[in-house]
Structures are given as C-alpha cells and as structure tokens.
Amino acid sequence: MTQDTTLDAVLDRLDRGLDAALDRLCAFLRIPSISTDPAHAGDVRAAAEWLRDELAGLGFDASIRDTAGHPMVVARSQPGGARPLLFYGHYDVQPVDPLSLWDRPPFDPLIDDTPDGKVIRARGASDDKGQLMTFVEAFRAWRDVHGELPSDLILLFEGEEESGSPSLRPFLRDNADELRASLAMICDTELFGGTRPAIVTQLRGLVGEEVVIRGADRDLHSGLFGGLAANPIMVLAQALAALKDADGRVTLPGFYDGVQDLTPDLRRDWESLGFDAGAMLGRVGLSDPIGERGRTPVEMAWNRPTAEINGIAGGYAGEGFKTVLPAEARAKVSFRLTGTQDPAAIRAAFRDHVRGFLPPDCTVEFHEHGGSPASVMDTSDPAFTAARRALGDEWGQDAAFIGSGGSIPIAGDFKSILGMDSMLVGFARDDDRIHSPNEKYDVNSFAKGARSWARIIAALR
Amino acid sequence: MTQDTTLDAVLDRLDRGLDAALDRLCAFLRIPSISTDPAHAGDVRAAAEWLRDELAGLGFDASIRDTAGHPMVVARSQPGGARPLLFYGHYDVQPVDPLSLWDRPPFDPLIDDTPDGKVIRARGASDDKGQLMTFVEAFRAWRDVHGELPSDLILLFEGEEESGSPSLRPFLRDNADELRASLAMICDTELFGGTRPAIVTQLRGLVGEEVVIRGADRDLHSGLFGGLAANPIMVLAQALAALKDADGRVTLPGFYDGVQDLTPDLRRDWESLGFDAGAMLGRVGLSDPIGERGRTPVEMAWNRPTAEINGIAGGYAGEGFKTVLPAEARAKVSFRLTGTQDPAAIRAAFRDHVRGFLPPDCTVEFHEHGGSPASVMDTSDPAFTAARRALGDEWGQDAAFIGSGGSIPIAGDFKSILGMDSMLVGFARDDDRIHSPNEKYDVNSFAKGARSWARIIAALR
Structure with missing residues (x-):
C-alpha cells in the first residue's frame, strides 16, 4: 500500500470502529477520577489502571508510575522511527458539584442525539478523557491496519492536571531521558470558533x-x-x-x-480569523473590550x-x-x-x-x-506545516495558527525541563461546559479528532 | 439643711451603701441580656423587668414599653422641677463569644482585688449596666436623704443599643411629648486618659x-x-x-x-489635654499618626x-x-x-x-x-458649666470638654427628633475591654460615678 492508501485504510477503520470506540470511552468515563478529592483517590488509580490495560492491549510497553500524588501512565511503542513524539493528556476530571445542576448522573455517560448532532454527556467527556482517547483510537486503528504501532511514540497521561499538577515537574526532571522527544502533542484545547481546526502556537x-x-x-x-x-x-x-x-x-x-x-505575517493571519471579541464578551453579559489603547482585541x-x-x-x-x-x-x-x-x-x-x-x-x-514564562512555538518546524495540512485535509478548511490568552503550564514545563516545543491541537468546543455541570463532547469532535491524529501521525512518521 | 449639707449627706449615703449597690449591680449583671441573639430575648426582657421593679421601688412611675424589638424602660419622677432632665442608658449587652477567652463565666460577676484597685468583672459591667446604675444609685441616695426623688426626671433605658437601636427612632417620634426634656444626660462614655472627668461636647x-x-x-x-x-x-x-x-x-x-x-479657645483647651496619639496607637501596634497634612492628631x-x-x-x-x-x-x-x-x-x-x-x-x-450629622453641643448652656464644676469637685481636677471621633447616634436622634442637646458623661476606662472578653468596670468608676451624678443633679435641680 502507498502511504495514502494505508492512511485511507486507517481512516476507514476508525469510521467503522466508532461505536466500539464510544463504548470504550464510556467505560473510561464511568470511573469518577476526581483528582482534587481525596475520597476519589482509588478511582483516580482505577482510571490509570484502565488506561494502562488499554495501552498494553494495543502493544504498548505501558506502566503505572507512582508519584507523591496520583500516578502517571507512561507507555512506549517500539523505538526506531524518524523522531520520537510525545503525546500528553490527562485522565483526571474536575469535581461535579453542584450535583443538583446536572441533568443526569455525571459518571453515567450517555450518547445523546441533539439538533446539532450526537454528543457524549459525562464529566470528563471533553476535558480530557474524550480528547485523550482521540490519540488512543488513532493508534489502535493504525495498529489494526499496519499490524504494528507507529514507532517511537511516548505517551504521558497525567492524573493531577485538574488539581495543579504538583507531581509533574519532579516527574519530568526525574525521567527526562525517557520522556525527551522532538515534539510534544497536547490534546486539551478547542477548535477555533467551534468548527475550524486550530494549532495553538503561543500561550501567555x-x-x-x-x-x-x-x-x-x-x-x-x-x-x-x-x-x-x-x-x-x-x-x-x-x-x-x-x-x-x-x-x-x-x-x-x-x-x-x-x-x-x-x-506582519501573524498579524495578517490573526486578522483574517474573524476573532469576534464582541460575541465572546456577549456570551458573558459584556459588550465593550477594554484594555490597552491602540491594540486590537485579538492582540x-x-x-x-x-x-x-x-x-x-x-x-x-x-x-x-x-x-x-x-x-x-x-x-x-x-x-x-x-x-x-x-x-x-x-x-x-x-x-x-x-x-x-x-x-x-x-x-x-x-x-x-x-x-x-510565555510559550511561543517555533512554527518554522516542518511538523507544524505538516500538521496544518493534515488538519486541513480532515476538516475541509485550513488549520489556524492561533494564540491563547491562557497559560498551559505543561507546555512551559516541556520546554524548560525537556527542551521540547509543544503542538497543541484539540477538538473541544466552547459550549462543551468543561468544569461546569452537564459537560459534553461532540461525537463529531471525537470521531474527526481521532482521524486528525491518524493523519498527523501519517504525516510525521 | 443647706444644699451643701444635703449634698454631703447624699454622698455619705452613697459611700455607706456601696456594698449594697454592688450587690444590686451584680444581680443586674447576672441577667444575660444579649440583644443581638434571639435566644436571649427572654433575658433581655428579664433585665427590663428587673430595672422597672428597681425604679418602681424607688418611687418612679416606671413601665415597660413594648416596641417591634426589645422593650424600652421609661420612668418619671414627680413633675415640678426647674427643668426636665432625661437620663439615657442601655441595659442590653454585647455577645460573649469567644467564650474560651474569658477567665471566668461572663454572667457570674465577681468583685476582684487588683493592684490597681477593685474591679467588677462581668459582661456589661462597664458597657453599660455599671454606668447606667450610677444614675440609679444617685437617685436612690437622693431619695433616702430628701425623702423624695428629684423632680422632673425622665429615664429612658434601651435594650437594643448593641444591635443598632432599630426601635429607638420610632419610639422617640411616637413619644416625643413625653420624652422631650431640656437636656439629655447620657452615661456611656469614658474618663479622659483614665482618670480625668470629661464631658463629650462634640461627636462626629x-x-x-x-x-x-x-x-x-x-x-x-x-x-x-x-x-x-x-x-x-x-x-x-x-x-x-x-x-x-x-x-x-x-x-x-x-x-x-x-x-x-x-x-482658638477650643484649640487651646484640647492642646492642654495632652492627647497622646502615640500612646493610643502604641497600644494597638502602631506608632505614626497618618491623616491630613498640617493637622494635629487630636484635631x-x-x-x-x-x-x-x-x-x-x-x-x-x-x-x-x-x-x-x-x-x-x-x-x-x-x-x-x-x-x-x-x-x-x-x-x-x-x-x-x-x-x-x-x-x-x-x-x-x-x-x-x-x-x-455631627453633634456639636451648645456648651454656653449654663448646665455645662455647672456639670463641669460638679465633676471637678468630685474628681479633684477640672472636667475636660472633649470631642469624640466616634458617632453616638442617640445624641443625634435626641437633637433631630426631640430638639434637645445631650451631655455625655461617663466613667469607663479605656482598659475596660468593652465588647471583648474579660470586660470589667472599676469599683472606683462606679462609686465616684454615682457621686458625680448626685453632684450634677444637685447643681441642676
């Protein structure tokens, strides 16, 4: 098979396996892995064990790694690829209170039809179990088609992201040789405007x-x-x-x-995005961007x-x-x-x-x-161009290179401790209600997210 | 008897009756009349009844007057004096929490010997039951010597001062004709510097x-x-x-x-007081008066x-x-x-x-x-001169005309609703720990306070 033919086979495999993939995600979502609540420490470990077993079943060399807090899950495929890639996600979730505001039990996931398409309803569906599983399903389909996993993948799944990641920096320092890759792929961000694929290339x-x-x-x-x-x-x-x-x-x-x-290039790119500060503010009861005189809202x-x-x-x-x-x-x-x-x-x-x-x-x-410090990725790395094209192929429109006003400390830690840039690609939408009652993740985000990773891996392997 | 002779007899009567007066005060202090706590509503009423009975026993026409909150105690002596005088105090007390910081039960009063003299230890000893009883004991001794109460006294004792006096203004409005006097005597303030008698002539x-x-x-x-x-x-x-x-x-x-x-007169008076802002701030861990450039601390x-x-x-x-x-x-x-x-x-x-x-x-x-608004008393009223002299006779030094940075709303209400000035004279000391654990009142304040009122009444009757 040519690369395009095998990629088509992987994508087809993902499409045909969607129901089974949703079943797996629902099993994962049933584990109430609330990292900030000591009463759920056993559940957090159970979620780590579930992941370890899934990854081992796919052929990864997977293990649970204890820390002073909740454990890390680390997995590797066989070495020998063009360059090692690290994949990061987190398997812990936010607390659910106030429970009375949920329309259904937060850890009893449901695939629900809505006028805007199917959604997965559960705490963690979007942040970050659903996004994390887009990686895993892409690897699975790849293995099913190729007979083996992509080489030189390092997986690092954390169980403390929602409680400040206290163990992460020491763990990166203590395991730097094992974890250092050429680039870290982080799946914990959103589509731009809810529909357009996006790569976050700078974080405050x-x-x-x-x-x-x-x-x-x-x-x-x-x-x-x-x-x-x-x-x-x-x-x-x-x-x-x-x-x-x-x-x-x-x-x-x-x-x-x-x-x-x-x-000038980035200014032109950003101005073309149609960043709608008025709409963003309008959703929270505001209308007028304040801030520095003489600067545009997106800036x-x-x-x-x-x-x-x-x-x-x-x-x-x-x-x-x-x-x-x-x-x-x-x-x-x-x-x-x-x-x-x-x-x-x-x-x-x-x-x-x-x-x-x-x-x-x-x-x-x-x-x-x-x-x-702020993170500004080196977008001249050909991986960014390749990923942008792969995302464009999947979503039917160019991936945007965007910024984020938030701070994703893991990206800074990867840079400062392991010396590697991060590529932040995610498929959440701004109506996913992460950290709030009635969290959901679009089935479309999940399905096309996994397909996106398959395309990106194909482009980078 | 000449006036001086009868005054001496009243003062002597107060001295000989001090132990009995302290017993009466202790009985009053045993009633936990915490006005802000609904659980103590019955105790507040019990304190009002205790006062009504005391005053009726002295020959006052005394009654409990219900309000939307805790009751007022109103009492009158026979009419016919030179000019009616109103006496105001409050029989409710502050809460006692945290109870663990008290050296003894707050409603089990004790007369205690200290290196600085005897003190009465209990919640309300200083604020305001002990001060209020300086009025009552002065009236009692007067009656014992003269065979009748001084004429034209109006007594108004409130049970909500420590919880914002919500019923006071309506009560003054509804009973203005009954309560209007030529001057209100309020006993809820301090000696100046702990030893010098003082009349507060202006309040912020x-x-x-x-x-x-x-x-x-x-x-x-x-x-x-x-x-x-x-x-x-x-x-x-x-x-x-x-x-x-x-x-x-x-x-x-x-x-x-x-x-x-x-x-210029008041500036000279105040400058002669030796107002010690450094000492006042030093007691709370501070040292430097801040405030308006070019103004003295007392100002x-x-x-x-x-x-x-x-x-x-x-x-x-x-x-x-x-x-x-x-x-x-x-x-x-x-x-x-x-x-x-x-x-x-x-x-x-x-x-x-x-x-x-x-x-x-x-x-x-x-x-x-x-x-x-601020209250500024008309100190040209001869009553102020007379009271100043009477206090000087009792305490061996001139009474000071002082200001207060605090606001005593009752003085403003008497002015705005009843059109009368107030004369604020009190015998508390700044180490009485009012509103705090281990409140006390000096027996000296209590004894000389009652003697002071006897002298003031003699001067004004």
Missing part, C-alpha cells in the same frame, strides 16, 4: 502573587482611629489601582521588556501581557455594617506574560511597587503562587 | 455606604478574558484609592463644606472628617489561587463627619465619584447604611 505565561498588608495588631474602631491609623484596605487599593495607567498599560518599571509586537487576548486582580478581602464584608478599621487586607494578583517577559523580574517589580505604597506603620507579606 | 457624624460593582454575568477565566473584560475589583480599587489625595484629604467635591476649624481624631474603607470583598480569596476575573466586587465605606457636613450631600458625592470610574460594561449598586 503567568505570575501569581498574593499580597497581605497589615496595620494595627487588631481590628480598630473606625470612629476612634479613623483619620489617625493607617487603613490596610486603602493602602492595598492604592497600590492595586496604580498598577494600570489611564491607557490600560501596566505601570511596573520594565514590565514590557521582552514583549514582542506581532510579526490583547493573545499577544499582550496584562495584570488582573483575582481576589480581594479585608475588614468586615458580611451582612450589615461594622465600622471597623481592619488590621489587614489581602489580594491575589496575576500577570499574564507574552514574548520573553521574565516572571522573576515581574514578581520583583510588583513587590517593589507595593512596598512603595506602604506607610511606616504597615507591613507587607507576599506569597508566590506560580510563575511561568 | 457618620455616613455608611456599601458599593457593589458588577461586570460579567459570571466569574471569568482570567487567561481567556484578562485584558479584554472589565475587572470589577480593579474598578473598585481605582474608585476607592482616589477618595484621598496625597495630603490625606478626601477628594469628593464639596466634602469639606460645613467643616469648621477649631475656635484629626475629633474635629476633622475622614473616609475609611471598612470592608472589601471580591473574586477568590480562599486558600491557594484561582485565576478568576470576578463578576463583582463590593466594599463598605464610611465617612465621619464634623461641623455641619450634610450626610445626604456626601452620600450623593460619593456615589457620583464611584460612577465616574465605571467603564461602559460595569454597573454599580449602592446600599445605604445609616447617616447622621
């Missing part, structure tokens, strides 16, 4: 900081002390308010060091850094009113980074900024909550 | 506001929306931070309308208005970190007023100020939490 980085400002050693009576004693909430408000200027730019000295303007969402206050607390905030002058106030602040912005330098600049607002009677304490 | 007013700023109709992912969607915490921080300028002055237009500088504490943030909340403020871009943020803000500042105008200016910071996608909601 993140600096998380918690700041606590303290004044008196107790809450004071605001009548007796108001006007005399420093008010930590006011100090905090002044420090936070001054983080941005009237043009929406972050004021920290050196903040924009390393931020790169879009290349602000994907290629501009920002500062956000994620939480604030201090004094009395319950029912009614208490005239306290509080002893302390705290806030959680995060910065999204682009280009080569340095998380450590930005953290230091933020701390200096806050200290500059402290009156003599106040102290400040900082807590670090993660830091990772 | 208060405007309480809660502000809620809303953006999207749900919490957003700060990666996907950060830089595009308005952040209600940032909007709130910017509005609050801009309430004060670099000199510590409140920036609201017209805010200082009606604020009066100290008269800032008593005669300058201020703005304070009493509480703030928004987004995720629990353990760890969540990168939400929150749907809403809220704060409680209070203004202390002096002179003739208008609460309604200041509330309106604050609301306009906040609205000026709203981006198009945010809405704001305000909740009113009380408003009262």
Whole structure:
C-alpha cells in the first residue's frame, strides 16, 4: 500500500470502529477520577489502571508510575522511527458539584442525539478523557491496519492536571531521558470558533502573587482611629489601582521588556480569523473590550501581557455594617506574560511597587503562587506545516495558527525541563461546559479528532 | 439643711451603701441580656423587668414599653422641677463569644482585688449596666436623704443599643411629648486618659455606604478574558484609592463644606489635654499618626472628617489561587463627619465619584447604611458649666470638654427628633475591654460615678 492508501485504510477503520470506540470511552468515563478529592483517590488509580490495560492491549510497553500524588501512565511503542513524539493528556476530571445542576448522573455517560448532532454527556467527556482517547483510537486503528504501532511514540497521561499538577515537574526532571522527544502533542484545547481546526502556537505565561498588608495588631474602631491609623484596605487599593495607567498599560518599571509586537505575517493571519471579541464578551453579559489603547482585541487576548486582580478581602464584608478599621487586607494578583517577559523580574517589580505604597506603620507579606514564562512555538518546524495540512485535509478548511490568552503550564514545563516545543491541537468546543455541570463532547469532535491524529501521525512518521 | 449639707449627706449615703449597690449591680449583671441573639430575648426582657421593679421601688412611675424589638424602660419622677432632665442608658449587652477567652463565666460577676484597685468583672459591667446604675444609685441616695426623688426626671433605658437601636427612632417620634426634656444626660462614655472627668461636647457624624460593582454575568477565566473584560475589583480599587489625595484629604467635591476649624479657645483647651496619639496607637501596634497634612492628631481624631474603607470583598480569596476575573466586587465605606457636613450631600458625592470610574460594561449598586450629622453641643448652656464644676469637685481636677471621633447616634436622634442637646458623661476606662472578653468596670468608676451624678443633679435641680 502507498502511504495514502494505508492512511485511507486507517481512516476507514476508525469510521467503522466508532461505536466500539464510544463504548470504550464510556467505560473510561464511568470511573469518577476526581483528582482534587481525596475520597476519589482509588478511582483516580482505577482510571490509570484502565488506561494502562488499554495501552498494553494495543502493544504498548505501558506502566503505572507512582508519584507523591496520583500516578502517571507512561507507555512506549517500539523505538526506531524518524523522531520520537510525545503525546500528553490527562485522565483526571474536575469535581461535579453542584450535583443538583446536572441533568443526569455525571459518571453515567450517555450518547445523546441533539439538533446539532450526537454528543457524549459525562464529566470528563471533553476535558480530557474524550480528547485523550482521540490519540488512543488513532493508534489502535493504525495498529489494526499496519499490524504494528507507529514507532517511537511516548505517551504521558497525567492524573493531577485538574488539581495543579504538583507531581509533574519532579516527574519530568526525574525521567527526562525517557520522556525527551522532538515534539510534544497536547490534546486539551478547542477548535477555533467551534468548527475550524486550530494549532495553538503561543500561550501567555503567568505570575501569581498574593499580597497581605497589615496595620494595627487588631481590628480598630473606625470612629476612634479613623483619620489617625493607617487603613490596610486603602493602602492595598492604592497600590492595586496604580498598577494600570489611564491607557490600560501596566505601570511596573520594565514590565514590557521582552514583549514582542506581532510579526506582519501573524498579524495578517490573526486578522483574517474573524476573532469576534464582541460575541465572546456577549456570551458573558459584556459588550465593550477594554484594555490597552491602540491594540486590537485579538492582540490583547493573545499577544499582550496584562495584570488582573483575582481576589480581594479585608475588614468586615458580611451582612450589615461594622465600622471597623481592619488590621489587614489581602489580594491575589496575576500577570499574564507574552514574548520573553521574565516572571522573576515581574514578581520583583510588583513587590517593589507595593512596598512603595506602604506607610511606616504597615507591613507587607507576599506569597508566590506560580510563575511561568510565555510559550511561543517555533512554527518554522516542518511538523507544524505538516500538521496544518493534515488538519486541513480532515476538516475541509485550513488549520489556524492561533494564540491563547491562557497559560498551559505543561507546555512551559516541556520546554524548560525537556527542551521540547509543544503542538497543541484539540477538538473541544466552547459550549462543551468543561468544569461546569452537564459537560459534553461532540461525537463529531471525537470521531474527526481521532482521524486528525491518524493523519498527523501519517504525516510525521 | 443647706444644699451643701444635703449634698454631703447624699454622698455619705452613697459611700455607706456601696456594698449594697454592688450587690444590686451584680444581680443586674447576672441577667444575660444579649440583644443581638434571639435566644436571649427572654433575658433581655428579664433585665427590663428587673430595672422597672428597681425604679418602681424607688418611687418612679416606671413601665415597660413594648416596641417591634426589645422593650424600652421609661420612668418619671414627680413633675415640678426647674427643668426636665432625661437620663439615657442601655441595659442590653454585647455577645460573649469567644467564650474560651474569658477567665471566668461572663454572667457570674465577681468583685476582684487588683493592684490597681477593685474591679467588677462581668459582661456589661462597664458597657453599660455599671454606668447606667450610677444614675440609679444617685437617685436612690437622693431619695433616702430628701425623702423624695428629684423632680422632673425622665429615664429612658434601651435594650437594643448593641444591635443598632432599630426601635429607638420610632419610639422617640411616637413619644416625643413625653420624652422631650431640656437636656439629655447620657452615661456611656469614658474618663479622659483614665482618670480625668470629661464631658463629650462634640461627636462626629457618620455616613455608611456599601458599593457593589458588577461586570460579567459570571466569574471569568482570567487567561481567556484578562485584558479584554472589565475587572470589577480593579474598578473598585481605582474608585476607592482616589477618595484621598496625597495630603490625606478626601477628594469628593464639596466634602469639606460645613467643616469648621477649631475656635482658638477650643484649640487651646484640647492642646492642654495632652492627647497622646502615640500612646493610643502604641497600644494597638502602631506608632505614626497618618491623616491630613498640617493637622494635629487630636484635631484629626475629633474635629476633622475622614473616609475609611471598612470592608472589601471580591473574586477568590480562599486558600491557594484561582485565576478568576470576578463578576463583582463590593466594599463598605464610611465617612465621619464634623461641623455641619450634610450626610445626604456626601452620600450623593460619593456615589457620583464611584460612577465616574465605571467603564461602559460595569454597573454599580449602592446600599445605604445609616447617616447622621455631627453633634456639636451648645456648651454656653449654663448646665455645662455647672456639670463641669460638679465633676471637678468630685474628681479633684477640672472636667475636660472633649470631642469624640466616634458617632453616638442617640445624641443625634435626641437633637433631630426631640430638639434637645445631650451631655455625655461617663466613667469607663479605656482598659475596660468593652465588647471583648474579660470586660470589667472599676469599683472606683462606679462609686465616684454615682457621686458625680448626685453632684450634677444637685447643681441642676
């Protein structure tokens, strides 16, 4: 068979095997592998064992690898291909509360007909069991047609993604030689606009900081002390308010060091996407993009850094009113980074900024909550061109090279620890309700997702 | 007997009756009249009944007067004096939690010897049952010596002061003719510096506001929306931070309308008091008075208005970190007023100020939490001079005319509803731990407090 002929056979095999593949996915979805809830630790392990058994059955050298938290599942096909490829997904899921908002039990999956096509209803259907299984079904069909798995595949499936991946970095460090590949394929993202295939080629980085400002050693009576004693909430408000200027730019000295303007090519590409900020905001009750003066919405969402206050607390905030002058106030602040912005330098600049607002009677304490630089993939790697073409063949329209305003720390970890770029391709849709009640995954996403991977593997093997 | 001779007899009677008076106070203190806790509603009424019975036993025409909340106790002596005087106190007490921090049961009073003299230990000993009973014991001794009560006394004892006095204003309005006097004596304040008698002649007013700023109709992912969607915490921080300028002055237009500088006399008086802001701040872990540039600490504490943030909340403020871009943020803000500042105008200016910071996608909601103007007593009333002299005779040093940074709404209500000034005289000390575990009242405060009222009544009858 020629390569095209064998690929057609693999795709045909996937189509004919769809019902059986859905049965397997449903079995996987029945395991309530909620990683953040200690009561479900046994279920998380059961999901790892289910995966290990599936992969071993396909001919992978598969094993469960214990960590300080939930285990990793690692599997390898036979060595000897053109270049090793790593495939990453996660088998743990988000909690399901509030259960009362679900239309059916979250771990009793159902294939349901809807006016927009069939969907798989269950917690984890989209995030990330359904997406992870697009890999596995592509490998299975490949093996069925070729008689053997594609060579040089490394599979790494994590069980702690929904609870902050505490074991991932140590595991990558301890097993770097085994896991290092030429490229990591990550299936945990969305189609663009719900229908167009997309490869995320840049992700914003993140600096998380918690700041606590303290004044008196107790809450004071605001009548007796108001006007005399420093008010930590006011100090905090002044420090936070001054983080941005009237043009929406972050004021920290050196903040924009390393931020790169879009290349003309990428600007043209992104402008052609029809990124609809109005529609995106409209879905959450908003209408006007704010942000930096003189920047387009797509640029602000994907290629501009920002500062956000994620939480604030201090004094009395319950029912009614208490005239306290509080002893302390705290806030959680995060910065999204682009280009080569340095998380450590930005953290230091933020701390200096806050200290500059402290009156003599106040102290400040900082807590670090993660830091990772932006990820910008080298799209000149021919694998990107090949994958783009393969996705275009499957979906009938060109794959978009897009950015993401979010931070997918695993991509940064693969780069910093293993020295490899990531290719983020996923088939979720923005109405999949991931992390919310009534999560679903389109059968179309699942079926064409597996076909997409078969095409990409064929292009890269 | 001459007036001086009969006064001496009343004072002597108080001294000899001190132990019996302490027994009566202890019986009163055993009733756990916590007004804010519905479980103690019966105890609050029992305290009212105890008081009514005490007053009726002294010859007052005393009654319990029901309200929508806890009852008032109202009592009158025979009419016919020079001018009617009203005496106000409250018989309810603060909650006692956390009980574990008390050295002994809060409603099992004990007279305890300490290196600084005897103290009465119990919840309410100082605030306000012990102070209220200084009135009652003075009336008792007067009656014992004169054979009858002083004429034209109106007693009004409230059972909701510690829970915001919701029934007080309606009660004053509904019973204005009965309660209107030439002057109200309020016993719920402190000695100055713990030893010097003091009459509070001005109180700051208060405007309480809660502000809620809303953006999207749900919490957003700060990666996907950060830089595009308005952040209600940032909007709130910017509005609050801009309430004060670099000199510590409140920036609201017209805010200082009606604020009066100290008269040279009052400035001299206050400067001679030795108001020790450093010591006051030192007791709560602070050292440097902040506030308006160019104003003295005593002036800032008593005669300058201020703005304070009493509480703030928004987004995720629990353990760890969540990168939400929150749907809403809220704060409680209070203004202390002096002179003739208008609460309604200041509330309106604050609301306009906040609205000026709203981006198009945010809405704001305000909740009113009380408003009262400052109270400035007419100290040219000869009653003030007479009371000052009477207090000086008892305590061996001149009574100070002082201000208070706090707001005692009852004084404003007496003025606005009944048209009468208040004379605030109290004998508490700043180490009495009112509202806290291990409340106490000095026996010296109790004994000399009752003697002080006997002297003041003699001077005013």
